[in-house]
Amino acid sequence: MQESSTNFSFPIPIEEEIIETGFMKEVVNRTLMVHPGNSLWYGESRVGKTTTARYIVETITEAYDPYNPYAFRSVHYEVGEIAQWSGNEQKKGLKSLYNAILGRIDEGLYRSDPLETIAEQLVLGLMRKNIQMILVDEAGNLSLDAIRGMIMAYDAAKNSGHPLSLIFVGMDDLPTKVTKLPQVKGRIHEWCYFEPYDLKGVANLLAKLSPHFESLDLEKAEHMEQVEFIYEMCGGFPGLIIPFLRKLDRYQLIKTEEITTTYLRAIHLRTVIDKDNSINKSKEIYGKQAKLKKTK
Amino acid sequence: MSKNYKSLKSLDARTYYHRAGRWLTEPKPEHKIVLQAVEIANKAFGRAVTVSEIVKALLPKEISLLETKYSESIKKLLHKIVTLLCKRGKIEILGKSGNRKYYGVTGALDKENPGIPNLKSNRQRALELVKKAVLFYERALQMGQIVEFAHTQDEYQDFSPKSICHSILSLKQTGEITLAASIRGSSKGFGLYLPSDFDINNFLPKEPSTWLEFVLDTFNKTWEDHLSEAKEKNKKPFPITTGEIRAKIIESGKFPEKLKQPMTVVNSMRQLGLSDSPSVRKIKRPNQKAVLWVPPEIPDNEVDLGDVYAHDTERLEEAVKRAVLRLGRPVELSEIKKETETDISLKPASPSAYHSLLADVTKKRIGTGKSKLQPRVNWRVHRVGKFQGHTFYHSTNSPEAKAYIELKSLKEKWDGLETEKEINSIENFLLPTVAFGRMLLLAQETEFIFNRNRKLKKLEKILGITEKEFKEFVINIAQFRKRINEWLENKYSQFPLLPKIVNNKIEGLTAHELLDLLNPFYHRLQSIKPQNSLQSLIGNSIRRFPNPEFERINLKDPRLAAEYLYDKTDALIYIAKTWGGPESRLQANLASNELGLLRDAAFVLSDLDNDNFNVRLSAIACLAFLQSEKSNEKLRNIAINDIDAGIKQSALWAYGLMGGKNVINFIEERSLQDKDSRVKNFAAKLIGNYSGKWFDF
Numbered sequence: 006m007q008e009s010s011t012n013f014s015f016p017i018p019i020e021e022e023i024i025e026t027g028f029m030k031e032v033v034n035r036t037l038m039v040h041p042g043n044s045l046w047y048g049e050s051r052v053g054k055t056t057t058a059r060y061i062v063e064t065i066t067e068a069y070d071p072y073n074p075y076a077f078r079s080v081h082y083e084v085g086e087i088a089q090w091s092g093n094e095q096k097k098g099l100k101s102l103y104n105a106i107l108g109r110i111d112e113g114l115y116r117s118d119p120l121e122t123i124a125e126q127l128v129l130g131l132m133r134k135n136i137q138m139i140l141v142d143e144a145g146n147l148s149l150d151a152i153r154g155m156i157m158a159y160d161a162a163k164n165s166g167h168p169l170s171l172i173f174v175g176m177d178d179l180p181t182k183v184t185k186l187p188q189v190k191g192r193i194h195e196w197c198y199f200e201p202y203d204l205k206g207v208a209n210l211l212a213k214l215s216p217h218f219e220s221l222d223l224e225k226a227e228h229m230e231q232v233e234f235i236y237e238m239c240g241g242f243p244g245l246i247i248p249f250l251r252k253l254d255r256y257q258l259i260k261t262e263e264i265t266t267t268y269l270r271a272i273h274l275r276t277v278i279d280k281d282n283s284i285n286k287s288k289e290i291y292g293k294q295a296k297l298k299k300t301k
Numbered sequence: 302m303s304k305n306y307k308s309l310k311s312l313d314a315r316t317y318y319h320r321a322g323r324w325l326t327e328p329k330p331e332h333k334i335v336l337q338a339v340e341i342a343n344k345a346f347g348r349a350v351t352v353s354e355i356v357k358a359l360l361p362k363e364i365s366l367l368e369t370k371y372s373e374s375i376k377k378l379l380h381k382i383v384t385l386l387c388k389r390g391k392i393e394i395l396g397k398s399g400n401r402k403y404y405g406v407t408g409a410l411d412k413e414n415p416g417i418p419n420l421k422s423n424r425q426r427a428l429e430l431v432k433k434a435v436l437f438y439e440r441a442l443q444m445g446q447i448v449e450f451a452h453t454q455d456e457y458q459d460f461s462p463k464s465i466c467h468s469i470l471s472l473k474q475t476g477e478i479t480l481a482a483s484i485r486g487s488s489k490g491f492g493l494y495l496p497s498d499f500d501i502n503n504f505l506p507k508e509p510s511t512w513l514e515f516v517l518d519t520f521n522k523t524w525e526d527h528l529s530e531a532k533e534k535n536k537k538p539f540p541i542t543t544g545e546i547r548a549k550i551i552e553s554g555k556f557p558e559k560l561k562q563p564m565t566v567v568n569s570m571r572q573l574g575l576s577d578s579p580s581v582r583k584i585k586r587p588n589q590k591a592v593l594w595v596p597p598e599i600p601d602n603e604v605d606l607g608d609v610y611a612h613d614t615e616r617l618e619e620a621v622k623r624a625v626l627r628l629g630r631p632v633e634l635s636e637i638k639k640e641t642e643t644d645i646s647l648k649p650a651s652p653s654a655y656h657s658l659l660a661d662v663t664k665k666r667i668g669t670g671k672s673k674l675q676p677r678v679n680w681r682v683h684r685v686g687k688f689q690g691h692t693f694y695h696s697t698n699s700p701e702a703k704a705y706i707e708l709k710s711l712k713e714k715w716d717g718l719e720t721e722k723e724i725n726s727i728e729n730f731l732l733p734t735v736a737f738g739r740m741l742l743l744a745q746e747t748e749f750i751f752n753r754n755r756k757l758k759k760l761e762k763i764l765g766i767t768e769k770e771f772k773e774f775v776i777n778i779a780q781f782r783k784r785i786n787e788w789l790e791n792k793y794s795q796f797p798l799l800p801k802i803v804n805n806k807i808e809g810l811t812a813h814e815l816l817d818l819l820n821p822f823y824h825r826l827q828s829i830k831p832q833n834s835l836q837s838l839i840g841n842s843i844r845r846f847p848n849p850e851f852e853r854i855n856l857k858d859p860r861l862a863a864e865y866l867y868d869k870t871d872a873l874i875y876i877a878k879t880w881g882g883p884e885s886r887l888q889a890n891l892a893s894n895e896l897g898l899l900r901d902a903a904f905v906l907s908d909l910d911n912d913n914f915n916v917r918l919s920a921i922a923c924l925a926f927l928q929s930e931k932s933n934e935k936l937r938n939i940a941i942n943d944i945d946a947g948i949k950q951s952a953l954w955a956y957g958l959m960g961g962k963n964v965i966n967f968i969e970e971r972s973l974q975d976k977d978s979r980v981k982n983f984a985a986k987l988i989g990n991y992s993g994k995w996f997d998f
Contacts, residue, residue, distance in 0.1 A: 071944045107887070129884065130887055133918065237360070267340060
């Protein structure tokens with residue numbers, strides 16, 4: 006923690022480091038193998054999809070060489086909800102891609118131009134910027150028509166001779182949604198399923214992320230108990246494990262204590278208690294109000 | 302057995318216990334689980350804990366294990382185990398609150414300060430709250446006022462309004478709180494509450510505390526004035542108009558938020574007249590909008606309902622005076638007209654249009670019938686300024702009245718800057734030097750408004766705005782000025798070579814020049830009149846700004862006769878987006894996302910050297926539409942030397958749009974000589990498809 010002139014200490018930001026795992030490398034290779042071709046990455050929340058997406062973009066950016074005719078750029082962005090039956094979903098999907106690549110589209114043109122013109126415009130922008138891979142994160146938020154609109158960009162790029170891969174990353178009902186329409190299903194060339202880590206995987210991940218866990222002897226019961234507790238609490242999801250380790254580090258900075266299972270459980274309990282109290286209070290106040298509204 | 306029992310009797314009863322014929326020295330595994338849970342809970346909460354809190358510290362598998370072992374609910378079970386552990390000395394009771402006991406691992410917590418929360422009942426808290434609030438405001442309070450007070454106190458943040466109301470009503474029932482008085486006209490409650498041990502006489506409100514009470518009080522005081530005036534003149538008193546009451550309320554400076562809605566005073570008077578015990582009576586005359594009010598006990602024949610004006614000048618003077626009084630500021634034609642519709646005696650007898658009549662009334666010099674003009678003796682209506690095409694009038698020609706117009710213009714300019722949007726979106730701008738330029742421009746505009754405000758501040762009063770509102774406006778600008786200057790101070794060192802002042806000269810087009818520019822793309826424009834139909838075509842797409850060279854409307858030189866000009870950069874972007882080909886649209890989109898109101902190319906040129914590809918691409922697009930001669934040579938160099946093929950392609954197009962030196966030859970040369978095939982093909986396409994209009998690409 007950074008001390009300031011008052012007694013308040015600011016937390017020193019911890020640089021987010023992407024830990025390369027075997028599974029991430031596998032996913033990246035499989036996705037690049039089908040380029041130009043679309044992929045779908047699916048998995049539960051906090052399992053590491055977005056981290057992998059950022060990893061692939063960082064790798065491509067580092068390797069980019071303007072003199073290499075085969076090099077290209079990639080973009081990763083998070084898409085907002087385009088609900089089913091919200092109207093003009095194909096256009097909204099295309100607009101989302103446009104905004105991510107070229108910035109805000111003129112509203113008047115968006116309304117007056119047909120879909121194919123906007124797609125043509127987008128492809129021109131992609132060619133100009135030499136972007137050949139777009140990772141659309143939180144694609145579970147999209148309606149099927151919105152995905153279809155985005156696929157139109159892929160078709161327009163193909164017709165213009167520009168290689169383009171769209172990678173849809175998400176959860177919810179994304180896989181079942183895309184299989185409903187043959188035009189979309191037939192244009193997904195690779196599927197990657199992200200699973201949570203098992204106990205051994207969690208132990209390996211913890212060893213890579215934390216010097217304390219690296220120093221543990223897993224043959225000893227009391228050490229293994231710590232890993233088991235974290236596995237039980239975080240369920241093998243890196244997106245939950247990493248914030249907990251960050252919290253642990255910060256508590257240790259405030260007051261260094263021996264890290265035991267009891268200590269880990271006490272840290273976890275502080276959060277659980279306030280979470281339960283908040284939920285219960287909100288149910289008490291807003292649950293009643295909602296009931297009253299219904300009865301009215 | 303008894304011998305064994307006797308020998309063990311001397312041992313510490315809490316350490317050993319007998320169970321099924323065996324003596325145990327250590328707690329059972331199940332008890333160890335509970336002991337560990339107490340330790341965890343003490344650590345997590347940092348204090349002694351209740352059984353409910355210990356339950357939270359158990360893992361689901363531990364709860365399952367305990368419930369299976371003992372076939373009891375976990376809470377009941379824990380109570381028993383905790384009690385046993387207390388007897389064994391492993392846990393101690395460190396405090397109590399009501400029925401709740403607080404436990405801690407023996408020796409782990411400070412017995413003197415175990416940290417047990419201090420809990421009071423809702424009724425106790427409510428009584429304390431009412432006492433505190435009444436003492437603060439020095440009067441009895443409505444329920445809503447007590448709830449609002451609770452919101453301002455940290456200790457009552459968790460005390461919900463429903464609980465407060467329920468507790469106060471309960472305390473009233475038991476006599477700890479009394480209902481001191483009833484009032485009307487408030488959504489905060491009808492009753493005024495006071496703790497019973499407070500003296501009522503010291504805590505009843507001395508002034509009207511609600512809006513309705515205040516309106517009634519104003520009406521009563523106005524009626525007293527009318528009665529005194531009538532007595533002096535030996536006439537019947539005039540009834541009170543709604544406008545009069547409104548004017549008195551405005552003068553008092555109270556409830557300014559209520560006066561924002563024009564119908565509030567009328568509705569309040571109606572409410573006073575319609576209640577079970579009305580405090581006012583309405584007099585409605587046929588064919589007249591105006592509603593008059595008198596006390597309920599006064600009949601029509603005891604008031605004076607007549608009114609006479611000699612000529613239209615007097616009528617309009619009175620209409621302007623009333624409109625000014627009603628609105629508290631200079632008024633425009635529609636507002637004056639409303640007065641004449643409200644009071645039929647003010648309607649002009651002449652069939653001439655209102656603006657002609659007002660033009661006559663506002664003349665400084667008038668004809669006397671002998672071909673001579675002389676100054677008007679009683680000049681009661683003045684033209685104080687024009688805003689958004691509307692002329693404003695006032696009864697005086699005071700600086701305060703004129704300041705109203707100036708302030709409106711400043712506010713409009715301020716709103717047009719969209720300062721918060723600009724400064725909050727600064728992190729989204731791609732081009733760092735353009736972002737800096739935009740902020741510098743914003744700072745310059747803010748400085749201008751700030752300086753004008755300083756002059757306005759010297760006036761005693763500005764009409765049409767309360768002192769508070771003006772102060773807020775001034776503070777708002779001063780705060781923003783400070784914020785943006787601080788931002789710029791931090792950034793100056795990053796851009797040492799950039800100018801310190803933005804050139805805010807905008808290259809403008811007259812309406813005819815704009816039409817000439819648009820004509821090749823939209824032939825229907827040939828038949829339209831610039832002033833009327835052009836605006837309906839372009840809307841707000843092309844910025845209009847006051848022409849700094851404007852002298853008079855009917856001059857021969859169109860540049861000097863144009864009151865407003867159109868921004869040329871905006872016009873080019875509009876053409877590209879509306880009628881342009883894919884390349885033009887792409888470039889226009891990139892430029893419009895970055896430029897904002899900035900038109901000084903000096904802030905874009907240095908971004909051409911940025912390492913970031915996206916920055917260079919957007920910078921080229923901006924320069925293409927800014928059409929600055931300084932950028933020609935640079936664009937040409939980039940089209941030849943940049944490492945990225947995409948950048949070269951954009952530079953070629955931009956150079957072409959600007960009509961650079963020998964542009965066609967240059968592009969042809971690039972189509973043959975460039976190392977990258979993509980650039981060659983692009984250049985060839987530009988040459989091959991060129992038909993005189995660069996926006997066709």
